[in-house]
Amino acid sequence: MAVRVLGMGAIVAVAAATLFSLFVVPADLNQGEPQRIMYIHVATAWLAYLSFGVTALASVWWLIRRDFRADAIALAGAEVGVLFTASTIWAGMMWGRPVWGTFWDWGDPRLTTTAVMLAMYVGYLLIRRLTDEPARRATRAAVLGVIGAINIPIVHFSVIWWRGLHQGPTFGSPENVLNPPAPGQFVAALLLMLGAFSLAWLWLVINRYRLARLESATEDAVRRGQLAGLAPAGESSP
Amino acid sequence: MTALRHHLGVAGVIAAKDLRAELRGRQAVTSTLFLAAVTMLIFGFALGPDQERLAAAGPGLLWLAVILSGMAALGRLHHLETEDGAFELLGLYPISRTGIYLGKALGGLAAMLALGVLVLPLTVILFAVDLATAGPALALVIVLGAVGFAAVGTLYAGLTVRLRAREVLLPLLLLPVVAPLLLASVSATAVLLAGDPFAELMGWLQLLMGYDLAMLLAGGLTYGLALEE
Numbered sequence: 001m002a003v004r005v006l007g008m009g010a011i012v013a014v015a016a017a018t019l020f021s022l023f024v025v026p027a028d029l030n031q032g033e034p035q036r037i038m039y040i041h042v043a044t045a046w047l048a049y050l051s052f053g054v055t056a057l058a059s060v061w062w063l064i065r066r067d068f069r070a071d072a073i074a075l076a077g078a079e080v081g082v083l084f085t086a087s088t089i090w091a092g093m094m095w096g097r098p099v100w101g102t103f104w105d106w107g108d109p110r111l112t113t114t115a116v117m118l119a120m121y122v123g124y125l126l127i128r129r130l131t132d133e134p135a136r137r138a139t140r141a142a143v144l145g146v147i148g149a150i151n152i153p154i155v156h157f158s159v160i161w162w163r164g165l166h167q168g169p170t171f172g173s174p175e176n177v178l179n180p181p182a183p184g185q186f187v188a189a190l191l192l193m194l195g196a197f198s199l200a201w202l203w204l205v206i207n208r209y210r211l212a213r214l215e216s217a218t219e220d221a222v223r224r225g226q227l228a229g230l231a232p233a234g235e236s237s238p
Numbered sequence: 239m240t241a242l243r244h245h246l247g248v249a250g251v252i253a254a255k256d257l258r259a260e261l262r263g264r265q266a267v268t269s270t271l272f273l274a275a276v277t278m279l280i281f282g283f284a285l286g287p288d289q290e291r292l293a294a295a296g297p298g299l300l301w302l303a304v305i306l307s308g309m310a311a312l313g314r315l316h317h318l319e320t321e322d323g324a325f326e327l328l329g330l331y332p333i334s335r336t337g338i339y340l341g342k343a344l345g346g347l348a349a350m351l352a353l354g355v356l357v358l359p360l361t362v363i364l365f366a367v368d369l370a371t372a373g374p375a376l377a378l379v380i381v382l383g384a385v386g387f388a389a390v391g392t393l394y395a396g397l398t399v400r401l402r403a404r405e406v407l408l409p410l411l412l413l414p415v416v417a418p419l420l421l422a423s424v425s426a427t428a429v430l431l432a433g434d435p436f437a438e439l440m441g442w443l444q445l446l447m448g449y450d451l452a453m454l455l456a457g458g459l460t461y462g463l464a465l466e467e
Binding site: 116119126130131139143144146147148150155159161162 | 393401418453456460463
C-alpha cells in the first residue's frame with residue numbers, strides 16, 4: 001500500500017516538476033530552450049551513480065553474508081541504474097547537439113565515464129541472465145558489482161588526464177553559462193526534478209526488488225519440483 | 239610470512255604447470271601470437287596505406303592488438319582448465335585461493351609479455367613507428383600494461399569460463415573495465431614516442447601502477463569465490 005502511494009506520488013511529482021521546468025522557469029538566455037533538458041539529465045545522472053553505489057554495497061553484503069536479499073537489491077540497483085544511465089546519455093546527447101554542436105565529446109570525462117559505466121553494467125545484467133544456479137549467479141554478479149564501482153573513479157580520472165593531452169573544443173560548463181546569473185528558479189527546477197525522479201527511482205527499485213524475490217522463490221519451487229510446469233523453455237524440469 | 243610464502247609457492251606451481259603444458263604443445267597461447275600478427279595486418283588494411291596516418295595511430299594499434307589477442311590468450315588458459323574437470327579439482331585442493339589466482343595471472347602475464355615482444359617489432363615494420371626514440375622506458379609501460387591486463391583478465395576469465403557464451407561475454411565484460419588501462423598505456427606510449435615534451439609520462443605510469451594494484455587486490459580477494467561456488 002505504502003509503495004502504491006509512493007508510486008502515485010512519483011507520478012504527480014514528475015508531472016509537476018515537468019510542468020514547472022517547461023512553463024514556469026524561463027529559458028536560459030545563452031543556451032535557449034534545450035537547456036531545459038538539463039533538469040532531467042542531471043537528475044537521472046545523479047540517480048544512476050546512486051544505483052551503482054547501491055549495487056556495490058549490496059554486492060559486498062552478498063559476498064560476506066550470502067544473503068539472497070542482498071543479491072535482489074544488487075540486481076534492482078543495477079537494472080534501474082542501467083535504465084537511468086541510458087536516459088542520462090540520451091538526454092545528454094539531445095542537449096549536446098544544439099548546445100555543443102555535437103552529440104558526442106570524447107574529451108568530456110562525465111560523458112565518457114558514463115558510457116563505460118553503461119557498458120559495464122549491461123555486462124553485469126547479461127552474466128546474471130546466463131547463469132542458472134542462483135548462488136553462483138549472485139557471486140559472479142557481486143564480483144562484477146564491486147569491480148565496477150572500483151573502476152568508475154579510475155575511468156573518470158583517466159579521461160580527465162587524457163583530455164589534458166588531446167585539447168578538445170572548449171565549452172563553458174553549463175553551471176557557468178546560466179543566464180540570468182542569479183538562478184534561483186533554475187536551482188528550484190533542478191531540485192524539484194531531482195526530488196521527483198528520486199521518488200520514481202525508489203518506486204522502481206522497491207518493485208524490482210520485490211520482483212526479484214518472487215522470481216527467486218519461483219526458481220526455488222521449480223528446483224524442488226513443486227512447479228515443474230513452470231520450468232522455463234530449454235531447461236529440463238527436474 | 240609463512241602465509242605469503244604459501245601464496246607465492248602455490249602461484250609458482252600453478253604458473254609452472256601452465257608453462258609446462260604450453261611447452262608440451264597445448265597451444266593455448268602460441269596460436270594467439272599469430273592472432274596478434276594477423277590483427278596488425280588487418281589494421282593496416284583498415285587504415286593504410288598512408289604511412290603517416292599509420293604511424294600516428296601506431297601506439298593505439300599496438301595496444302589494441304595486444305589487448306585483443308591477450309583476451310583470447312587468457313580465455314584459452316582458463317578454458318584448458320575445464321577439460322576433465324581440472325578447474326573443479328583445483329578448487330578442492332586445500333591451498334591458497336589467492337595463490338591459485340596469482341599463478342594463473344602469472345601465466346597470463348607471461349602470455350601478455352610474449353605478445354608484447356612480438357607486436358613491438360611488428361609495429362616498427364608495418365606502421366613505420368620509430369620505437370627507438372621511445373627508449374627503454376617503453377619496456378616499463380609494456381610490463382605495467384601487461385600486469386594490469388593479466389590481473390583483471392584472469393579474474394574475468396575465471397568468472398566466465400564455465401559459461402556457454404564465454405567467447406562473447408569475456409570481451410563484453412573485460413573491454414569496458416580495461417578502458418583506463420588502454421587509455422593510460424596508449425597515452426604513455428604516444429608520450430614516449432614524442433619524447434615526453436610536457437613531462438606527462440610519470441602521471442600515466444602512476445595511473446597504470448594504481449590500476450594494476452587495485453585489480454591485483456580485487457582479483458586476489460575475489461577469484462577464489464568464483465572457484466568455490
